Amino acid sequence: MATIAVFNQKGGVGKTTTTLNIAAALAMLEKNPLAIDLDPQAHLTQSLGVDQSISNGISSFFRDERSLLDLVQYRPGLRVIPAHSDLSKIDALSGKKGSVASRLKEGLGENLAKDSSPIVIDCCPLLGILSLNAIISADRVLIPVSADFLSMQGVQKVVALLEILRVRYGKEFEFRILLTRFNARRKLSHSIYDTLRERYGEKVCDTRIMENVSLAESPAYGKDVFSHAPNSQGARDYYALTQELVDTGFFKNSPA
Numbered sequence: 001m002a003t004i005a006v007f008n009q010k011g012g013v014g015k016t017t018t019t020l021n022i023a024a025a026l027a028m029l030e031k032n033p034l035a036i037d038l039d040p041q042a043h044l045t046q047s048l049g050v051d052q053s054i055s056n057g058i059s060s061f062f063r064d065e066r067s068l069l070d071l072v073q074y075r076p077g078l079r080v081i082p083a084h085s086d087l088s089k090i091d092a093l094s095g096k097k098g099s100v101a102s103r104l105k106e107g108l109g110e111n112l113a114k115d116s117s118p119i120v121i122d123c124c125p126l127l128g129i130l131s132l133n134a135i136i137s138a139d140r141v142l143i144p145v146s147a148d149f150l151s152m153q154g155v156q157k158v159v160a161l162l163e164i165l166r167v168r169y170g171k172e173f174e175f176r177i178l179l180t181r182f183n184a185r186r187k188l189s190h191s192i193y194d195t196l197r198e199r200y201g202e203k204v205c206d207t208r209i210m211e212n213v214s215l216a217e218s219p220a221y222g223k224d225v226f227s228h229a230p231n232s233q234g235a236r237d238y239y240a241l242t243q244e245l246v247d248t249g250f251f252k253n254s255p256a
């Protein structure tokens with residue numbers, strides 16, 4: 001089981017778009033992924049067009065100790081655990097106990113330890129108990145950065161957080177940085193890519209996700225980009241990214 005949290009504290013950088021389309025590409029590669037929506041905005045759930053009733057959301061795992069397996073919904077080639085807006089209450093209900101941050105890790109370990117399929121978690125743009133649960137349960141963090149200055153600052157914050165967690169949990173959190181909404185005609189896009197490469201070297205994905213209207217449109221149809229516009233630049237980019245992450249071992253099972 002390789003678990004990837006898609007996280008950046010900044011909103012609108014392409015976390016949900018990335019989770020949706022990586023999960024869809026992994027499904028095309030017959031990897032039988034599990035996508036988990038851990039954002040109360042439930043954009044991933046809506047984009048996948050799955051049942052969004054309150055009782056089926058991941059909040060009932062946190063609140064009522066429902067088994068994660070009970071919450072899985074099935075789509076062709078792909079499994080989904082959806083979110084509902086009531087997930088926003090979990091932070092307040094959870095208090096400040098450190099153990100609360102490990103709940104998802106324990107739940108995945110109990111239910112899916114023998115499952116070798118990749119898990120991709122869409123995070124909300126806040127560093128609260130939900131995102132901490134995602135990161136602590138994950139072996140790896142994929143940090144999308146849209147090609148603008150403020151979202152690049154967000155990367156520094158995530159990398160600093162992973163260092164704090166490394167010391168606290170005695171475990172390396174591998175990460176990759178993904179440049180999204182890249183516009184080849186804008187100087188800023190190129191200078192942000194160059195700066196990230198200088199600072200983070202190999203941690204920056206070779207594949208960049210171009211600004212592409214099909215990526216923005218497909219959620220409105222409850223579809224990923226491959227079903228909505230298979231020949232689009234967005235479909236090509238997310239397929240290439242997934243292939244790159246598979247080839248470089250980012251989805252390789254980590255030792256239990």
Ligand SMILES: Nc1ncnc2c1ncn2[C@@H]1O[C@H](COP(=O)(O)OP(=O)(O)O)[C@@H](O)[C@H]1O
Binds near residue numbers: 017209213
């Ligand atoms: N490469 C892209 N090209 C065009 N629009 C994009 C691209 N990536 C994301 N978007 C759009 O930008 C907005 C924010 O993306 P989203 O994935 O929801 O970000 P986040 O989950 O980080 O808040 C959405 O409307 C989405 O459709």
Ligand SMILES: [Mg+2]
Binds near residue numbers: 016017
């Ligand atoms: Mg989102």
